[in-house]
Amino acid sequence: xxxxxxxxxxxxxxxxxxxxxxxxxxxxxxxxxxxxxxxxxxxxxxxxxxxxxxxxxxxxxxxxxxxxxxxxxxxxxxxxxxxxxxxxxxxxxxxxxxxxxxxxxxxxxxxxxx
Amino acid sequence: xxxxxxxxxxxxxxxxxxxxxxxxxxxxxxxxxxxxxxxxxxxxxxxxxxxxxxxxxxxxxxxxxxxxxxxxxxxxxxxxxxxxxxxxxxxxxxxxxxxxxxxxxxxxxxxxxxxxxxxxxxxxxxxxxxxxxxxxxxxxxxxxxxxxxxxxxxxxxxxxxxxxxxxxxxxxxxxxxxxxxxxxxxxxxxxxxxxxxxxxxxxxxxxxxxxxxxxxxx
Numbered sequence: 001x002x003x004x005x006x007x008x009x010x011x012x013x014x015x016x017x018x019x020x021x022x023x024x025x026x027x028x029x030x031x032x033x034x035x036x037x038x039x040x041x042x043x044x045x046x047x048x049x050x051x052x053x054x055x056x057x058x059x060x061x062x063x064x065x066x067x068x069x070x071x072x073x074x075x076x077x078x079x080x081x082x083x084x085x086x087x088x089x090x091x092x093x094x095x096x097x098x099x100x101x102x103x104x105x106x107x108x109x110x111x112x113x114x
Numbered sequence: 115x116x117x118x119x120x121x122x123x124x125x126x127x128x129x130x131x132x133x134x135x136x137x138x139x140x141x142x143x144x145x146x147x148x149x150x151x152x153x154x155x156x157x158x159x160x161x162x163x164x165x166x167x168x169x170x171x172x173x174x175x176x177x178x179x180x181x182x183x184x185x186x187x188x189x190x191x192x193x194x195x196x197x198x199x200x201x202x203x204x205x206x207x208x209x210x211x212x213x214x215x216x217x218x219x220x221x222x223x224x225x226x227x228x229x230x231x232x233x234x235x236x237x238x239x240x241x242x243x244x245x246x247x248x249x250x251x252x253x254x255x256x257x258x259x260x261x262x263x264x265x266x267x268x269x270x271x272x273x274x275x276x277x278x279x280x281x282x283x284x285x286x287x288x289x290x291x292x293x294x295x296x297x298x299x300x301x302x303x304x305x306x307x308x309x310x311x312x313x314x315x316x317x318x319x320x321x322x323x324x325x326x327x328x329x330x331x332x
Contacts, residue, residue, distance in 0.1 A: 033150040049154060050178035053146055054186040061194055063261045075152065076145040 013046065017055050019097065022082055022090040025065055029079040032056060056080060064089055117179075121151045121170055124180055131184035135191055143187060151177060206255065206263050209247045210270035216244030217277050217310070224303050225284035227296045248313075252320060259324040271321055274314055281306050 017039070024035055032052055039047045059065045064086030067078045082090065118124045125144055132140045151173055158169035219240040223229050229237065255263070281303055288299045 031149065032146050033153040036150070048178045049173075049176050050147060050150060050183050051186075053143065053183070054190045057187070057190055061261065072149070075149055077149050078142065078146055 009046075017047065017052075018059060019090070019093050021052075021055060021059060021080075022064060022086055022093075025080045026082040026087055026090055029068075029081040031077050031079050035080070059086070062089075118174060119171065121148065121155065121174065124151065124174060124177070127180045128184055131180070132187060134188065139191075147183070203262055203266060205250075206266055209250045209255070210266055210273075212243045212247035213251065214270060214273045214277060216240045216247060217274065217313070218280050220244070220309075221277075221281035221284055221306060224281050224299045224306065225288050227288055227292065227298050252316070256320065256323065264324060267321060267324065271317060274310075274317060278310065281310075 020039055020042070021035055024030055024038055030038075033049075035056075036047060036049060036052050039052070056065070060067065060080075062085075063083060065080045065082050067080045070077050070079060118127060125148055128147060129140065129144060132143055135143070154173035154176060155166075155169045158164045158172045159166055162169075162172070164172055219236060222233065223237070226233060259267070285299055285303045288296055
């Protein structure tokens with residue numbers, strides 16, 4: 001992959017992490033490593049192990065996710081879940097992304113009324 | 115890729131780098147990172163088939179470098195601190211600041227043992243400021259709390275407790291300097307403590323209610 005393509009992919013996926021995390025934790029409470037593994041399964045998500053914590057912190061401070069601690073095999077594990085506000089933001093962003101994708105698709109297909 | 119050779123070392127370096135964060139927050143980060151590193155190590159053994167000794171090194175190699183992660187966490191923390199005390203919350207910071215400074219200045223007569231002309235002017239100005247701050251806090255903000263304002267409010271609540279050092283310290287200083295208990299200072303201190311208790315009770319009630327508002331909105 002050339003550098004320009006990597007840069008573009010990185011820019012695009014950067015904004016998608018928050019949406020992807022919100023999507024995951026809106027379904028069930030998940031811990032950091034579990035979320036990272038899920039994101040790494042997606043082809044476009046090149047998230048390094050450990051890089052998720054600043055993003056989770058940002059989401060927590062925005063009031064979009066909350067967490068609770070649980071003991072797991074003698075160590076403390078933090079589970080994240082989405083809040084009401086997080087779910088609202090999720091719907092809003094998902095709709096925007098769909099709209100954007102629809103617009104790009106329409107441009108590609110050459111529709112006149114976009 | 116990381117230069118550290120063990121998970122313990124990674125966490126020790128991280129602990130040093132996160133030393134400016136509040137202790138609880140620092141510990142939460144360390145716990146999470148430790149959990150992920152140990153999970154990775156376990157996976158390297160069970161799924162990839164590495165031996166336990168080399169699995170730890172492989173887990174560290176696949177993990178973001180300690181310097182990079184620590185910098186991201188600290189940068190994020192600094193940005194949040196700047197956000198809390200600037201922009202849209204500046205009004206709330208001013209209100210809570212006025213509350214604290216007003217409460218502090220009102221304790222001055224305890225030290226001076228009386229109120230002369232210039233002190234009366236200062237007290238009047240700060241009493242007015244305190245009154246305006248309380249009006250905004252109890253009449254304007256109750257329905258406008260959010261997570262950021264709650265953090266500022268928490269600091270202010272701790273500050274209100276800390277302010278008690280001023281009247282009590284002033285009373286002891288005044289007593290020490292006058293070789294006896296100065297009656298004005300004593301009665302003023304009693305009055306101040308009654309006023310402080312009412313204020314603290316009201317603020318604590320507001321603080322608890324505000325959490326409900328934030329929870330309902332979020």
